[in-house]
Amino acid sequence: MQIELRVLRYDPERDQQPHEATYTVEANPMDRVLDLLHKVKYEQDGTLTFRRSCAHGVCGSDAMLINGRNRLACKIRVDQLKGKRITVAPLPGLPVMKDLVVDMEGFFAKFRSVHPYLQPSGPVPERERLQSAKDRAKFDDTTKCILCAACTTSCPSFWAQPFYVGPAAIVNAHRFIFDSRDDAAEERLEILADRDGVWRCRTVFNCVEACPREIHITQAILEVSRAIVERHA
Amino acid sequence: MIHEHDALIVGAGGAGLWAALELAKAGVDAAVLTKLYPTRSHTGAAQGGVCAALGNQEEDHWEWHMFDTIKGGDYLVDQDAAEVLAREAIETVIELEHMGLPFNRTPDGKIDQRRFGGHTRNYGEGPVMRACFAADRTGHMILQTLYQQCVKLGVKFYDEYHVVDLITEGGELGDGGRCAGVVAYRIADGELVTLRSKAVMMATGGFGRMFRVTSNAWSLTGDGVALAYRHGVPAQDMEFYQFHPTGIVGIGILLSEAARGEGAYLLDNDGFRFMERYAPKLMELAPRDMVSRAITQEIRAGRGINGKDYVYLDVRHLGRKKIDEKLPDITDFVRVYQGLEPYTDPIPIQPTAHYAMGGIPTNLLAQVTRDASNTVVPGLYAAGETACVSVHGANRLGTNSLVDLLVFGRRAGRQMARDVKGVGMPNVADDVTEPIRAELDAIRGRVKGERKEAIRTELADVMMDDAGVYRDAVGLERARAKVAELRERYKNVSVDDKGTVFNTDLLEAREVGYLLDTAQTMVAAAINRKESRGAHSREDFPDRDDVNFLTHSLATQAADGGVDLAYKPVTITKFQPKPRIY
Numbered sequence: 001m002q003i004e005l006r007v008l009r010y011d012p013e014r015d016q017q018p019h020e021a022t023y024t025v026e027a028n029p030m031d032r033v034l035d036l037l038h039k040v041k042y043e044q045d046g047t048l049t050f051r052r053s054c055a056h057g058v059c060g061s062d063a064m065l066i067n068g069r070n071r072l073a074c075k076i077r078v079d080q081l082k083g084k085r086i087t088v089a090p091l092p093g094l095p096v097m098k099d100l101v102v103d104m105e106g107f108f109a110k111f112r113s114v115h116p117y118l119q120p121s122g123p124v125p126e127r128e129r130l131q132s133a134k135d136r137a138k139f140d141d142t143t144k145c146i147l148c149a150a151c152t153t154s155c156p157s158f159w160a161q162p163f164y165v166g167p168a169a170i171v172n173a174h175r176f177i178f179d180s181r182d183d184a185a186e187e188r189l190e191i192l193a194d195r196d197g198v199w200r201c202r203t204v205f206n207c208v209e210a211c212p213r214e215i216h217i218t219q220a221i222l223e224v225s226r227a228i229v230e231r232h233a
Numbered sequence: 234m235i236h237e238h239d240a241l242i243v244g245a246g247g248a249g250l251w252a253a254l255e256l257a258k259a260g261v262d263a264a265v266l267t268k269l270y271p272t273r274s275h276t277g278a279a280q281g282g283v284c285a286a287l288g289n290q291e292e293d294h295w296e297w298h299m300f301d302t303i304k305g306g307d308y309l310v311d312q313d314a315a316e317v318l319a320r321e322a323i324e325t326v327i328e329l330e331h332m333g334l335p336f337n338r339t340p341d342g343k344i345d346q347r348r349f350g351g352h353t354r355n356y357g358e359g360p361v362m363r364a365c366f367a368a369d370r371t372g373h374m375i376l377q378t379l380y381q382q383c384v385k386l387g388v389k390f391y392d393e394y395h396v397v398d399l400i401t402e403g404g405e406l407g408d409g410g411r412c413a414g415v416v417a418y419r420i421a422d423g424e425l426v427t428l429r430s431k432a433v434m435m436a437t438g439g440f441g442r443m444f445r446v447t448s449n450a451w452s453l454t455g456d457g458v459a460l461a462y463r464h465g466v467p468a469q470d471m472e473f474y475q476f477h478p479t480g481i482v483g484i485g486i487l488l489s490e491a492a493r494g495e496g497a498y499l500l501d502n503d504g505f506r507f508m509e510r511y512a513p514k515l516m517e518l519a520p521r522d523m524v525s526r527a528i529t530q531e532i533r534a535g536r537g538i539n540g541k542d543y544v545y546l547d548v549r550h551l552g553r554k555k556i557d558e559k560l561p562d563i564t565d566f567v568r569v570y571q572g573l574e575p576y577t578d579p580i581p582i583q584p585t586a587h588y589a590m591g592g593i594p595t596n597l598l599a600q601v602t603r604d605a606s607n608t609v610v611p612g613l614y615a616a617g618e619t620a621c622v623s624v625h626g627a628n629r630l631g632t633n634s635l636v637d638l639l640v641f642g643r644r645a646g647r648q649m650a651r652d653v654k655g656v657g658m659p660n661v662a663d664d665v666t667e668p669i670r671a672e673l674d675a676i677r678g679r680v681k682g683e684r685k686e687a688i689r690t691e692l693a694d695v696m697m698d699d700a701g702v703y704r705d706a707v708g709l710e711r712a713r714a715k716v717a718e719l720r721e722r723y724k725n726v727s728v729d730d731k732g733t734v735f736n737t738d739l740l741e742a743r744e745v746g747y748l749l750d751t752a753q754t755m756v757a758a759a760i761n762r763k764e765s766r767g768a769h770s771r772e773d774f775p776d777r778d779d780v781n782f783l784t785h786s787l788a789t790q791a792a793d794g795g796v797d798l799a800y801k802p803v804t805i806t807k808f809q810p811k812p813r814i815y
């Protein structure tokens with residue numbers, strides 16, 4: 001089948017403005033959008049620029065806006081998109097470097113700001129720290145994050161207030177706050193209680209829809225918010 | 234632009250990140266350069282587990298692990314290295330847990346363990362539970378955990394810097410010269426950046442992209458091996474390349490051995506568990522080289538599904554609970570990439586190019602060596618898939634790569650921390666970037682040349698068809714001729730993108746060059762190895778030949794552009810070579 005692929009392109013060395021380019025590609029229904037981008041790059045126009053690496057949804061390189069929704073290009077099939085026209089644009093809300101490549105520095109700075117690393121107190125044991133399966137289950141979901149930025153850049157609160165720490169950073173804070181081996185929840189809750197922290201979430205659920213790892217993001221944000229409130233109570 | 238650090242690490246996968254942590258802990262001024270954001274490294278794709286003889290589920294000993302590693306590697310393993318691996322596996326896995334890695338847990342709260350191919354109790358009696366895991370996303374957890382620790386310790390990263398050359402002082406690295414730093418291409422704006430350093434570590438991962446069907450990321454193009462090779466460092470044991478038995482048909486995405494570790498079957502067209510014919514004791518949990526060959530044999534005998542080139546991996550009998558708890562990601566891959574439901578459908582699979590046993594030769598301290606007497610190259614280190622300390626020999630066991638990253642990544646970091654103390658900062662000429670600038674400008678400047686995609690796909694086809702699971706002299710000669718032709722054509726490669734900002738077109742052309750180097754060494758070493766051992770299976774020489782070939786190959790660049798081969802002895806300490814039967 002033939003697909004009309006419309007890509008929002010921008011090359012700072014050539015273009016004043018982003019502009020749409022249209023390519024016709026021969027596709028098979030099981031192809032992924034990443035396959036189509038490769039076909040364009042390798043058969044029609046090598047200047048088309050995007051990030052990708054693993055090609056199976058685990059590295060987080062190729063999140064982009066596909067038919068109006070943030071997704072990984074390597075994880076969405078042509079037949080799932082239904083229809084012969086597919087539109088592709090860079091993730092919203094981050095500065096575009098070129099075509100589908102956005103500047104991720106700000107996103108990673110927010111990740112770092114929530115102290116996303118285990119901080120246990122007490123002496124280091126000889127063997128592993130024990131943890132029950134039940135305790136581990138409390139944060140299992142939020143360990144799945146691949147930092148692709150699909151959630152944060154789908155969030156209207158983030159578009160409106162770029163200082164908002166955003167769902168991805170909260171998810172990564174959650175991963176440690178609810179880890180029975182960690183003792184620095186307090187410090188992270190303090191950070192997230194800030195006015196650019198969890199309270200900016202308006203439970204729009206865009207993030208949940210965007211997450212390619214199917215993390216229950218609003219649930220995680222809710223649990224963090226509750227922990228903040230309980231802490232002050 | 235010139236930067237300076239006491240130590241540089243090229244690559245931010247498991248090996249590079251652990252080395253960085255050691256340097257940070259030792260207070261050394263170090264930095265990591267990576268062409269991908271660290272969390273995009275392919276370590277994150279590892280699924281099944283990381284093994285260590287913790288004995289959390291049943292009796293186990295590091296000596297058993299050492300033996301399995303040696304036997305699995307068809308006795309080409311350096312046994313002193315295997316001993317280090319098996320012993321230090323235990324403490325590094327525990328250390329990972331201390332860093333926060335969310336392992337699955339046993340009922341009493343310890344790290345959970347499961348079976349994996351080739352890992353046995355009591356020197357081969359039967360499978361043992363040795364693989365520590367976090368569902369089927371163990372690599373993701375390792376990469377995240379190590380990166381988190383790097384954030385904690387404030388490790389300096391140069392993200393999206395593609396290292397394009399090594400800098401030397403006092404001659405080429407193959408002739409006694411010292412590694413003095415790297416030249417990196419800053420992807421954001423095309424700037425060539427010089428970084429001086431007392432110690433440089435290569436941790437750039439594998440080169441599966443040399444083959445048509447592979448489990449490897451697009452970025453795995455053999456950069457480290459090729460860059461060192463170009464400066465006279467040999468490439469060791471390049472003929473040994475592992476095909477993993479269970480890749481998704483056509484696209485090669487991996488379905489972890491963890492599936493079989495949890496009890497999945499391999500079935501032929503009659504629904505028969507055909508491993509019965511090849512490894513009656515270990516069945517589906519025989520080492521990968523054997524299972525990949527078994528699948529290929531079944532397909533050749535017409536027992537592939539409907540006579541086609543694949544067989545089934547069947548998890549249906551494991552039940553939904555086990556599938557959801559232990560194999561969530563790979564079953565998701567099946568749903569997304571094959572449109573099948575693993576609860577109810579058997580899964581079509583075929584062997585996929587997976588892992589490089591060979592690479593940059595190193596000693597036990599992760600120092601790079603340059604000849605058969607293991608002379609150290611000053612200032613250069615390597616660990617992870619790009620390196621060959623030889624713990625995997627002729628065939629790696631599942632879960633042994635992740636351990637390799639931890640154990641030898643840690644050793645590399647510690648050794649660099651020790652070594653940089655005694656030496657001064659090398660001198661680097663001002664025009665050190667000029668040769669690379671000229672090369673890149675030539676590619677960019679060519680108006681109409683060879684398309685890099687054509688070269689890459691033709692290379693991937695010939696390597697898959699003639700240097701894959703089975704090999705023989707005729708096919709390998711065909712591959713040699715083809716690689717030589719492609720190397721000629723590559724001299725005239727051109728790209729569409731002439732710009733400086735985020736020019737992935739240009740960098741991909743560069744990567745094709747690395748693949749051509751690694752392919753050239755692989756084919757040369759494979760032609761010369763007239764025996765079958767581990768993953769190197771010659772149909773014209775079906776037997777292992779310990780008299781002539783119990784030896785490591787070292788490939789170096791010849792003056793005429795070809796490959797020179799030398800050999801170095803295998804270190805044997807505890808286990809004399811025996812026939813390899815499972």
Ligand SMILES: Cc1cc2nc3c(=O)[nH]c(=O)nc-3n(C[C@H](O)[C@H](O)[C@H](O)COP(=O)(O)OP(=O)(O)OC[C@H]3O[C@@H](n4cnc5c(N)ncnc54)[C@H](O)[C@@H]3O)c2cc1C
Pocket residue numbers: 243244245246247248249266267268269270271274275276277278279280281282283371372394395396397436437438439448449450452453456457487489587588616617618619631632633634635636638
């Ligand atoms: C799908 C899959 C599943 C696997 N599952 C398992 C498993 O369960 N157990 C197991 O033990 N092993 C497994 N393996 C093998 C194992 O994951 C890899 O061998 C290992 O992760 C390699 O790690 P590394 O640190 O050497 O390199 P990688 O993690 O591949 O990292 C390479 C790094 O080098 C950088 N780099 C490369 N070239 C350059 C350059 N020119 N300039 C700058 N930076 C550069 C990249 O940006 C990246 O950061 C699996 C492999 C695959 C493909």
Ligand code: FES
Pocket residue numbers: 051052053054055056057058059060061062063072073074075
């Ligand atoms: S390329 Fe890795 S997530 Fe898509």
